[in-house]
Amino acid sequence: MRHRVGEIVCAAAMAALLAVPAAAGSNGTVDAIKKRGEVVCGVSTGQSTGMSTLDNKGDWQGFEVDFCRALAAALLGDATKVKFAPLEFKVAFASLQSGAVDLLARTATWTFSRDAELNLDWAGIYIYDGQGFMVAKKLNVSSAKELDGATICLTGGSTTELNLADYFRTNGMSYTPIVGNAREQNQQNLEAGRCDVYTNELGGLASSRTAMKNPDDWVLLPEVISKEPTGPVVRQDDPRFRDIVYWTLATLIAAEELGIKQANVREMASSSDNPEVKRILGTTGEFGAMLGLSKDWAVRMIEATGNYGEIFDRNLGQGSPVKLARGLNRLWTDGGLLYAPPFR
Amino acid sequence: MNGRSEIRTWVSPNWRWLRGWLSQASVLLLLGLGAVVATQNLSDNLAMRGLSLGFGFLWQQAGFGIGFSIISFTETDTYWRVFAVGVTNTLVAAGLGIVFATVLGFAIGIARLAPNWSVSRLALVYVELVRNLPLLLHVLVWYNLLVRAMPPPREGISVANVAFLTNRGLYLPAASASNGGVVFAALVVAVVVTLFWVYAGRVHQYRTGRQRPVAAVSAVILVGLPLLTALTFGARFRIEVPKLHGFNFIGGYSVAPELVALVVALAIYNASFIAELVRASIESVNRGQRDAAAALGLRRGQMLRLVIIPQALRVLIPPLSNQYLQLLKASSLATVIGYPDLMNVFAGTALNQTGRAVEIMLMTMAVYLAISAAIALASGIFNHLTRIVEQ
Numbered sequence: 001m002r003h004r005v006g007e008i009v010c011a012a013a014m015a016a017l018l019a020v021p022a023a024a025g026s027n028g029t030v031d032a033i034k035k036r037g038e039v040v041c042g043v044s045t046g047q048s049t050g051m052s053t054l055d056n057k058g059d060w061q062g063f064e065v066d067f068c069r070a071l072a073a074a075l076l077g078d079a080t081k082v083k084f085a086p087l088e089f090k091v092a093f094a095s096l097q098s099g100a101v102d103l104l105a106r107t108a109t110w111t112f113s114r115d116a117e118l119n120l121d122w123a124g125i126y127i128y129d130g131q132g133f134m135v136a137k138k139l140n141v142s143s144a145k146e147l148d149g150a151t152i153c154l155t156g157g158s159t160t161e162l163n164l165a166d167y168f169r170t171n172g173m174s175y176t177p178i179v180g181n182a183r184e185q186n187q188q189n190l191e192a193g194r195c196d197v198y199t200n201e202l203g204g205l206a207s208s209r210t211a212m213k214n215p216d217d218w219v220l221l222p223e224v225i226s227k228e229p230t231g232p233v234v235r236q237d238d239p240r241f242r243d244i245v246y247w248t249l250a251t252l253i254a255a256e257e258l259g260i261k262q263a264n265v266r267e268m269a270s271s272s273d274n275p276e277v278k279r280i281l282g283t284t285g286e287f288g289a290m291l292g293l294s295k296d297w298a299v300r301m302i303e304a305t306g307n308y309g310e311i312f313d314r315n316l317g318q319g320s321p322v323k324l325a326r327g328l329n330r331l332w333t334d335g336g337l338l339y340a341p342p343f344r
Numbered sequence: 345m346n347g348r349s350e351i352r353t354w355v356s357p358n359w360r361w362l363r364g365w366l367s368q369a370s371v372l373l374l375l376g377l378g379a380v381v382a383t384q385n386l387s388d389n390l391a392m393r394g395l396s397l398g399f400g401f402l403w404q405q406a407g408f409g410i411g412f413s414i415i416s417f418t419e420t421d422t423y424w425r426v427f428a429v430g431v432t433n434t435l436v437a438a439g440l441g442i443v444f445a446t447v448l449g450f451a452i453g454i455a456r457l458a459p460n461w462s463v464s465r466l467a468l469v470y471v472e473l474v475r476n477l478p479l480l481l482h483v484l485v486w487y488n489l490l491v492r493a494m495p496p497p498r499e500g501i502s503v504a505n506v507a508f509l510t511n512r513g514l515y516l517p518a519a520s521a522s523n524g525g526v527v528f529a530a531l532v533v534a535v536v537v538t539l540f541w542v543y544a545g546r547v548h549q550y551r552t553g554r555q556r557p558v559a560a561v562s563a564v565i566l567v568g569l570p571l572l573t574a575l576t577f578g579a580r581f582r583i584e585v586p587k588l589h590g591f592n593f594i595g596g597y598s599v600a601p602e603l604v605a606l607v608v609a610l611a612i613y614n615a616s617f618i619a620e621l622v623r624a625s626i627e628s629v630n631r632g633q634r635d636a637a638a639a640l641g642l643r644r645g646q647m648l649r650l651v652i653i654p655q656a657l658r659v660l661i662p663p664l665s666n667q668y669l670q671l672l673k674a675s676s677l678a679t680v681i682g683y684p685d686l687m688n689v690f691a692g693t694a695l696n697q698t699g700r701a702v703e704i705m706l707m708t709m710a711v712y713l714a715i716s717a718a719i720a721l722a723s724g725i726f727n728h729l730t731r732i733v734e735q
Contacts, residue, residue, distance in 0.1 A: 089696065097393055117698070119394040149591050149592055151411075151592060156689075157696025162408055162697070179682045179684065180682055189682075192491045193491070193511050194511060
């Protein structure tokens with residue numbers, strides 16, 4: 001009897017090990033998505049107002065969320081074919097590397113070492129941000145240079161953690177970091193007074209401010225101590241998928257520049273005389289087919305989410321509680337950094 | 345007929361021998377095969393994602409700060425140092441948790457058996473209330489209590505103006521002494537002399553049946569010798585009191601609220617289990633032993649210390665060491681309140697900064713395994729030393 005049990009255990013162990021061979025060739029993220037019928041999108045944990053959050057009807061809302069929907073509309077022709085995976089920052093890159101999600105559409109800063117070492121690619125930049133500080137108004141602090149000795153809340157494993165260390169070291173100041181796993185944990189710690197300061201990307205801070213009990217009790221300090229370009233991240237194994245994600249973003253930007261909006265996209269597709277609008281919207285040429293997409297992919301996409309400006313406004317800008325200024329995220333024609341390559 | 349039965353007697357013992365070896369060998373073979381397949385899978389999967397294994401990252405500069413560490417740490421230290429900080433922070437939290445859980449657990453376990461009705465009921469209520477709530481809840485409750493209910497540093501609760509309780513932690517005065525080395529040496533000598541005196545007292549009692557004043561003399565030696573040395577050599581004690589400066593208190597010792605919350609939660613939760621183990625082990629000692637001790641005229645305390653607990657220990661040690669292992673592993677809940685233990689600072693922050701998931705997870709697993717093995721080994725040795733030699 002004892003031998004029998006031993007044999008069964010051995011057999012089970014063998015089966016388990018054999019059953020986990022090298023995961024099916026991950027060449028072809030696009031094929032996998034089409035076969036599955038949905039895009040699996042890694043976003044911020046669902047309490048980041050403006051970026052990704054669950055509204056009171058249980059629907060996902062936010063900038064990151066809308067980008068995922070635009071991609072699903074472009075790739076599958078249906079903006080609802082997205083599965084959202086809210087990820088803490090700590091596990092985000094590992095989840096993408098292991099294939100648990102198709103892409104990350106969350107605040108993940110593009111840096112040299114991440115690009116080179118994680119074997120991941122940034123498919124463009126959708127928010128040009130910078131790191132700042134939020135403090136209680138009653139502390140009467142007007143500059144980050146006055147923060148010597150402060151206790152600072154931040155998110156573990158992020159670039160903000162590294163920038164903060166650099167900034168305090170170069171300015172000869174000391175600090176105590178209190179590391180949270182997610183934005184809501186940092187907000188709670190700040191509200192409770194566990195830390196004096198919360199440091200994060202300005203966009204994130206602006207949205208955190210709206211989540212505080214009394215937003216007027218908190219101020220953002222004027223210093224911006226880093227460049228934080230964030231964008232969608234993909235694995236390096238499928239260049240075609242990277243292209244599709246990049247051109248999803250570029251098309252949203254070009255649409256704003258060309259005045260293509262959620263409300264008028266169908267009308268422009270049939271009546272516009274602008275040759276570039278016609279190429280983007282598939283009225284002329286075979287641009288969709290070049291990426292393996294349908295002819296009217298851009299129409300469906302813009303119809304679902306609107307152009308870049310509409311997405312920004314709805315979630316982060318004046319049409320949202322966050323009221324974040326466009327800043328660097330204006331079109332190049334307005335003095336910002338957003339610029340889409342030509343559709344030729 | 346005759347031939348077959350001969351063969352059977354000839355084959356049978358050897359076949360058994362062979363079967364024993366074959367089953368051992370096949371288990372080893374299967375294990376080996378499993379290891380090969382697993383390693384192959386790992387390297388295939390890594391190669392497909394263009395990743396490689398390597399521990400070179402350990403010598404890179406980490407570049408981030410850590411809020412609380414026992415050993416010194418600055419942003420320019422390496423990931424290897426981050427690892428060391430994580431390990432020591434985990435050891436401190438788990439070690440303190442084990443000490444407090446054991447003391448509290450013994451007290452409550454013995455209280456459950458107390459003849460006083462209300463004391464034993466109170467202990468029962470504690471056990472049932474505490475062990476039926478998840479540990480995560482304990483951790484969060486204590487943390488929120490410490491951070492939210494305590495005042496900010498500028499309004500900290502002062503204890504005689506030398507210690508301060510705030511939502512940033514507990515600030516205590518730090519003592520240091522010039523000539524500290526000599527005083528410390530005197531303390532060591534005092535401890536050795538005391539141990540010798542205790543041993544001599546035992547021998548004396550064994551030979552003559554009379555007790556010497558062991559406790560009183562020990563106390564005089566332990567306090568007197570270092571004090572005398574300090575007075576002779578003129579040691580100057582300096583006490584550094586924490587002072588409010590800018591945002592926080594500086595100077596003195598500070599204990600982070602994350603550590604306090606974690607240790608308190610671990611101790612209180614595990615004490616409820618240890619109390620039950622202690623009660624069960626005491627009840628496992630034959631009633632006759634208690635009656636015999638009472639017949640000899642031993643007081644309740646003496647009876648517990650000299651007769652019951654030594655016999656209860658052999659029942660208690662194995663499950664108690666299991667409880668310690670549980671506590672060690674549960675200390676990784678530190679990550680939900682941001683205490684920088686191994687899981688948080690190494691398997692969390694360092695992992696994300698470097699992307700070296702496989703290497704870091706292997707190292708983390710090895711550490712927990714090593715600490716667990718050390719606990720198991722220590723309890724094995726202790727069990728061996730305290731075992732009862734049957735006549």
